[in-house]
Amino acid sequence: MATPVFQTVKLCLTYPDGTQALREVDFAIGAGEVVAVIGKSGAGKSTLLRCLNGLLTPTKGEVLFRGRPVHSTKAHARMVRRDVGMIFQNFGLVPRVSVLTNVLIGRAGQLPTWRGLFFWFTPEERQLGLRALQRVEILDQWQKRPADLSGGQQQRVAIARALCQEPAVLLADEPVSSLDPATARVVLDYAVRICREEGIAMVANLHSVALAREYSDRVVAFKDGRVAFEGPPTQLTDEVLKEVYGEHFADF
Amino acid sequence: MNTSPTSEHKPIVPPRKPRTWRDHVWSGVKWLLLVMFLAYLWASFVRTEFNLYTLVAGAKDIKKVMLELAHPDLSWYVYETERVPLLDEAGQPRLDSEGVPLTHAVLVLEDGKPVIKLDSRTNKPKLGTLPTLLDSMNETVQISLIGTLIAVILSFPLAFFASRNLTRGTSTGLVLYGATRFVFNVLRAFPPYILAIIFVFMVGPGPFPGVLALGLHSIGMLGKLFSEAIESVDPAPIEAVKATGASNFMVVWYGILPQVVPQFLAFSLYRWDINIRMSIILGIVGAGGIGFLLDQYIRMFKYSQASTCFLIILVAVTLLDYASAYFREKLG
């Protein structure tokens, strides 16, 4: 395998209140790979994603993006974030501005401040945003406000915003947990298909084992801040799931 | 805990933390504070000489004033003197070139020689109470407008530094937070009335000290309201914008601003609304506007003119109130 897009080396993160969310995590994702991260609530999945793009600073260990440490300086962590898209369970769309503006906010990292100040985007940037909206097939909604869209549509806008960054990786923190099962599939379909077509790597925290099995090349299971399992979905047996989720787990 | 079937009929006692001596002291302090507050409340009634009998007894003295107040002076023109036209030989009034009757003979110098001339000046109507007061009401509105505008422009950037959610974490942030909060508190602590007195001393009487007093006081008020709006924004978009690699400034601009702009506008309108009424009061200390004239009229016992003031203020404030409410609703 060539240099992984992301690699963590003995990554530890302890929150100020003493919660050890990550304990010596070694994790890697190759270019264009789709990885599903599963684990019980509180296992440290969200914490991992926020460490990867530098929103959280690890207490020990290192995160490498294309072989370079992410957390060397705050400015560098910011540079990394420009190349890393992220989508969230609650979408994180900016209210009261149009769908297109939301998508163009994906360019915020690249935009010179004086243009950002006036929400001034070049025709090329607008084309980029419109194309991203076209890819998730909600181009016709571009003038609406996020509040006027359904949850599924909102998450597609968030995907378009991430695409607008032209990222190397897409981090997805429970992207479909607030959607009904049918919509969840539609949204995940868009994200995974586009990532595969564009060669974007993807790390998705998923609550549904079925979705993890179906969409990923590789599954990483977390338990109490450690990697408890790592391998292709086919190796995700009931024993493994019982180990990860505890005795009360029933496959659904 | 007893979970046998018989315990089902017993009332449920929710688990409580055992009370420590601290809890006892604290509840004692709370009772003490309550009693002290009630005593203070009683003392306040006494101190303010709150007495309904005095109020009723005083009502009959004010009857004359009330009668005059009920007759506002709504004249558009006033004449300085009685118009007694000078007559010519035929017994007809003498008119000047504009056809206004000549009323006075005046002595003027023409090429160094005194000459008697006839004059109509004092016979020309002057603007009466109503237009004068409308003009100074307009000045009042303009004072409040500029004062509010200045406050909005200055408190807008400061409010971001006074928000806990944006300044948390770094020591510079903490210092900025403390400093801006302090400034806001100081500015709010000075009543605009006091500020106006100071500024009248500094820059002389007129509308300008009114603008300065309202502006300064409103910075403190708006700064506080703005920063509280910023503190209650949804953090999700902020994190999402941060994740794009945006600079801190851009995170604020894209992640927060769209969330707070409607509230900022509503607060500013509301502040303007308050400032219009405030600027009437400020006129009394010489800070321009209709309040200045109102004060003069009352001091000179010109109650029907004062009544006109009240009428204009009532109409103007009501109209602006409706306008401001309408726009705030549009924004909300």
Ligand SMILES: Nc1ncnc2c1ncn2[C@@H]1O[C@H](COP(=O)(O)OP(=O)(O)OP(=O)(O)O)[C@@H](O)[C@H]1O
């Ligand atoms: N800001 C925080 N401060 C303190 N502890 C935190 C904070 N955020 C998360 N934690 C703790 O860290 C641990 C890991 O949390 P994390 O959010 O990464 O879990 P998760 O796997 O994403 O869970 P979920 O599936 O419910 O989202 C949990 O025990 C949680 O209580």
Ligand SMILES: [Mg+2]
């Ligand atoms: Mg999570």
